[in-house]
Amino acid sequence: MRYDDGNGGGRFAGKAALVTGAASGIGRAAAERLAAEGARVLCADVNAAGVKETAAAIQTAGGEAVARVCDVADPAACRSAVAAALEAFGRLDVLCNVAGVGISAHATEIGIEQWQRVIAINLSGTFFTCQAAIPHLLETKGNIVNTASAAGLMGIAYTSAYAASKGGVVMLTKALAVEYGRRDLRVNCVCPGGVDTPLAQGFLPPEDPDPFLLQRMQLVPRLAEPWEIAAAIAYLASDEARYVNGAAFSIDGGQVA
Numbered sequence: 001m002r003y004d005d006g007n008g009g010g011r012f013a014g015k016a017a018l019v020t021g022a023a024s025g026i027g028r029a030a031a032e033r034l035a036a037e038g039a040r041v042l043c044a045d046v047n048a049a050g051v052k053e054t055a056a057a058i059q060t061a062g063g064e065a066v067a068r069v070c071d072v073a074d075p076a077a078c079r080s081a082v083a084a085a086l087e088a089f090g091r092l093d094v095l096c097n098v099a100g101v102g103i104s105a106h107a108t109e110i111g112i113e114q115w116q117r118v119i120a121i122n123l124s125g126t127f128f129t130c131q132a133a134i135p136h137l138l139e140t141k142g143n144i145v146n147t148a149s150a151a152g153l154m155g156i157a158y159t160s161a162y163a164a165s166k167g168g169v170v171m172l173t174k175a176l177a178v179e180y181g182r183r184d185l186r187v188n189c190v191c192p193g194g195v196d197t198p199l200a201q202g203f204l205p206p207e208d209p210d211p212f213l214l215q216r217m218q219l220v221p222r223l224a225e226p227w228e229i230a231a232a233i234a235y236l237a238s239d240e241a242r243y244v245n246g247a248a249f250s251i252d253g254g255q256v257a
């Protein structure tokens with residue numbers, strides 16, 4: 001679908017965006033949405049085949065996109081992805097950090113490597129990409145949209161590593177928003193509840209859960225579709241949200257209300 005303002009331009013006409021996690025789910029939907037509204041998009045993901053598919057789908061729909069393989073757990077790869085966006089488009093207006101992994105387990109059963117991987121991708125990856133992009137976003141008075149989670153705002157059993165990473169993303173977002181807000185760089189995050197993606201399908205309770213603790217997750221009747229999160233990401237990244245800074249924007253059917 002193409003979105004435009006009636007004059008042939010969308011909210012991101014003339015702008016360039018970098019979206020991590022663009023091979024699948026929310027990241028793919030966000031890349032497609034920004035491109036549909038006129039952005040040129042650097043689609044980054046560790047999944048080479050998936051990210052090529054996303055870029056190809058954007059091109060088929062008439063948009064402009066470049067695919068880039070990038071493991072956000074590697075700070076050098078984050079810097080290279082930002083450099084690739086600048087090389088391709090000559091500017092960077094929007095950074096969407098969507099790449100992430102989930103893990104559901106009893107806290108006592110999370111191995112050191114599992115813990116470190118979740119923190120490295122979800123939290124450190126978000127930070128390193130922000131760090132690489134900020135000097136360029138300051139030039140364009142651009143903005144960042146990070147992806148946290150309802151699990152970063154409320155306690156959810158069996159998510160200790162994931163929740164710690166996402167709570168970190170919420171506070172990273174707020175700290176950067178304050179640090180750069182007076183220089184016209186906005187930093188916000190979305191906090192989705194359950195979204196129908198491969199990540200959610202793999203996010204099942206561990207063996208032998210306490211059913212009482214799981215009841216808390218059953219208040220919301222359905223999962224979101226990825227596009228419902230992408231729509232919020234696009235709003236936060238657009239000039240319509242120019243007074244929104246440091247927000248942790250819940251899109252969760254009321255889960256944390």
Ligand SMILES: NC(=O)c1ccc[n+]([C@@H]2O[C@H](COP(=O)([O-])OP(=O)(O)OC[C@H]3O[C@@H](n4cnc5c(N)ncnc54)[C@H](O)[C@@H]3O)[C@@H](O)[C@H]2O)c1
Binds near residue numbers: 200
């Ligand atoms: N699906 C949900 O219920 C839900 C809820 C709240 C928040 N989130 C968050 O939304 C984001 C997107 O997840 P999704 O649900 O679309 O899942 P998804 O699995 O469909 O997409 C995640 C993407 O991140 C990529 N990725 C994983 N590790 C990476 C790495 N090291 N470097 C670069 N890319 C990497 C994957 O290849 C994949 O394309 C994640 O940060 C996730 O934590 C998801």
